[in-house]
Amino acid sequence: MTSSRGRGAVVGLSVVLVLLLAAAGVLGWQVYRYRAEEGRRQEILAAARQMVVNFTTLDYQHGRRDLDRVLEASTGDFKQEFSARAPQLEQLVTENKTVSKGQVLEAGIVSYDDDSARVLVVADSTVTNKAVPQGQERHYRIQLDLRREGDRWLTSNLEFVG
Template sequence: MKSMKSMRSMTSSRAGAVGLAAATLLTTALTVWLALALYDQREADQRRQDVLAAARQSALNFTSLDYRHYDRDSANVLAGATGDFKKQFAAQTGQLTDLVAENKSVSEGQVLEAGIVRSDEDSARVLVVADSKVTNTAVPQGEARTYRLQLDLVHKDGRWLTSDVEFVG
């Protein structure tokens, strides 16, 4: 017959083992949860950086056009565009080519600020403030212009593309 001391010792050992197992399980679950949360945060941060980079590039392409190589410049705008915006810009390219050539228009854009209004995994809205120096036959010395643009972007085929551009107040 086992002594009471021996039985208490065994019960205490089992309780300690169960407690250790529970603590290990809890620590493992917490570690997995934190790792997943960190992964989600990094993914969201990367998405925001990608959205801002695409919006900045799109705004820069849109505000930087030169009559001497308008075909290349308009192709850059179209390469970052999709949907109705791409269709509208492509439809106007012929007229714009003639207009910028006739006026010898050059616009040198510079993005000053960009901020995300909203975003999710598939779409985003970004406000961009850009300046450009515009020269043409009417203003050969150049004229500074400031643009406030609202860009809607969609994530398509692994890239963020501009689906709409609006000039805002």
């Protein structure tokens, strides 16, 4: 009787051990997935924030460099349109001696999947130029569509909202 009882206890403990290991595996997998998703969200937000800073920061003394930063983080139609308008924008910024310093106040993801995302960003910038030498505060709400290309999130559309 003792040996069958002992075997029953061993079998019971083995079953419990297998169940605990399975539960630990499932929990570990869920933690891994959560961290991967959180990492992706942080990459998306970082790309959107940086684009808005680049887009709202211009200095007439470095106009081409500042515009190139926007182009480097762009793709698709947005990149083509911005590239086509960049020479006129650079000329306008230089003629008016414009300096704009942007900063992101908040950013949030509206939606995302493996290859695309939509982000809303609230930003401010202080703009000085010939017409407003003392500076003027500007407030923006910007919606960005991003597309993943390789290991980078690039802006495929940018528009001012609300």
